[in-house]
Amino acid sequence: MIGIDIIEIDRIKKLVEKNDRFLNKVFTENEIKYFSEKGYKAQTIAGNFCAKEAISKAFGTGIRNFSFKDIEILRDELGKPVVNTYNNLKKICIDYNVLEINVSISHSRDYAVANAFIKKV
Numbered sequence: 199m200i201g202i203d204i205i206e207i208d209r210i211k212k213l214v215e216k217n218d219r220f221l222n223k224v225f226t227e228n229e230i231k232y233f234s235e236k237g238y239k240a241q242t243i244a245g246n247f248c249a250k251e252a253i254s255k256a257f258g259t260g261i262r263n264f265s266f267k268d269i270e271i272l273r274d275e276l277g278k279p280v281v282n283t284y285n286n287l288k289k290i291c292i293d294y295n296v297l298e299i300n301v302s303i304s305h306s307r308d309y310a311v312a313n314a315f316i317k318k319v
């Protein structure tokens with residue numbers, strides 16, 4: 199199962215600059231810690247947001263029956279995105295025999311994009 203998403207980085211930048219609501223609603227504590235280590239770069243936050251929407255499309259549901267914070271996108275020691283699932287989404291992964299979720303993120307000056315691939319048993 200595959201999914202894709204694209205977003206204007208400036209849209210995310212404005213949401214982040216407004217107040218903490220967007221960050222706290224969409225991202226886990228670990229993700230916010232990672233953003234803070236990266237100086238809250240809008241392109242990085244936008245990339246994580248796209249990755250979550252891409253995953254939701256790969257499931258074929260959008261963000262439904264689980265929340266944005268049930269998906270966590272971190273990075274390994276080489277910078278590759280790593281996906282963790284929690285709560286309802288973790289249960290859905292067990293029910294659907296999901297083995298692994300992979301994402302790939304990219305950004306240019308104006309846009310961030312992400313692909314998601316859900317590997318099943």
Ligand SMILES: CC(C)(COP(=O)(O)OP(=O)(O)OC[C@H]1O[C@@H](n2cnc3c(N)ncnc32)[C@H](O)[C@@H]1OP(=O)(O)O)[C@@H](O)C(=O)NCCC(=O)NCCS
Nearest residue numbers: 202203204223224251252254255256257258259260261262
């Ligand atoms: C499914 C979802 C991720 C689509 O994202 P979007 O930004 O509205 O729309 P995009 O332009 O990225 O994508 C639209 C395309 O997604 C695809 N799509 C729509 N529903 C889909 C689904 N259930 N599964 C997979 N793909 C879907 C379609 O191809 C659609 O294009 P089309 O209408 O021309 O066929 C979105 O509906 C969703 O669940 N978003 C989260 C909602 C939310 O809470 N937002 C608040 C942000 S704080």
